[in-house]
Amino acid sequence: AQSVSQHNHHVILSEAASLELGCNYSYGGTVNLFWYVQYPGQHLQLLLKYFSGDPLVKGIKGFEAEFIKSKFSFNLRKPSVQWSDTAEYFCAVNAAPSGTYKYIFGTGTRLKVLA
Amino acid sequence: NAGVTQTPKFQVLKTGQSMTLQCAQDMNHEYMSWYRQDPGMGLRLIHYSVGAGITDQGEVPNGYNVSRSTTEDFPLRLLSAAPSQTSVYFCASSFDLGGLNTGELFFGEGSRLTVL
Numbered sequence: 666a667q668s669v670s671q672h673n674h675h676v677i678l679s680e681a682a683s684l685e686l687g688c689n690y691s692y693g694g695t696v697n698l699f700w701y702v703q704y705p706g707q708h709l710q711l712l713l714k715y716f717s718g719d720p721l722v723k724g725i726k727g728f729e730a731e732f733i734k735s736k737f738s739f740n741l742r743k744p745s746v747q748w749s750d751t752a753e754y755f756c757a758v759n760a761a762p763s764g765t766y767k768y769i770f771g772t773g774t775r776l777k778v779l780a
Numbered sequence: 781n782a783g784v785t786q787t788p789k790f791q792v793l794k795t796g797q798s799m800t801l802q803c804a805q806d807m808n809h810e811y812m813s814w815y816r817q818d819p820g821m822g823l824r825l826i827h828y829s830v831g832a833g834i835t836d837q838g839e840v841p842n843g844y845n846v847s848r849s850t851t852e853d854f855p856l857r858l859l860s861a862a863p864s865q866t867s868v869y870f871c872a873s874s875f876d877l878g879g880l881n882t883g884e885l886f887f888g889e890g891s892r893l894t895v896l
Binding site: 767773 | 815821823824828836839870872885
């Protein structure tokens with residue numbers, strides 16, 4: 666069965682600091698990987714996704730993530746955070762390429778950016 | 781386009797009551813799913829469907845039923861509500877490409893359910 670682990674539950678940063686949020690997944694086959702963001706009071710929105718090809722993917726608002734297959738990791742990064750990045754971030758995986766259509770999310774990381 | 785529409789937005793139930801959370805999408809998405817979101821637990825998959833007439837269990841299916849009679853609608857039924865089902869529920873859909881669900885999920889606004 667698929668599972669997703671997010672190691673950082675709460676992160677507090679000052680504006681302009683760099684961000685890296687960890688995500689590890691557990692599944693033996695081919696997967697698709699995603700990062701979603703949930704701003705306060707809103708529903709989830711897609712930040713970026715990885716299907717295949719270049720393991721470094723770029724998303725909206727300056728976010729990027731790197732897929733490291735050997736480590737089963739898909740960490741999210743941003744070189745310089747802004748106050749408006751305050752939100753909850755979720756890593757997700759589906760194993761559709763392997764014929765499994767469950768879309769599984771991690772427990773989320775709450776990011777607070779101090780102005 | 782309206783996207784994914786959930787109703788009701790808020791509901792209070794007493795233990796043992798039944799209710800249905802409605803979800804409709806107008807994007808002709810084959811894949812639809814229901815999640816519950818609880819503090820510290822992230823989003824947990826309840827049930828999902830890859831097309832009309834096809835449903836399957838997710839991570840936390842107990843206490844919930846679903847059906848998919850049309851592409852557009854995917855209602856979630858609580859047959860006998862329990863306080864442990866107090867949560868925020870999200871419906872989400874995705875475009876299914878060539879039999880592989882590779883797309884992003886489009887979420888509804890959520891339904892906040894309280895069971896007393």
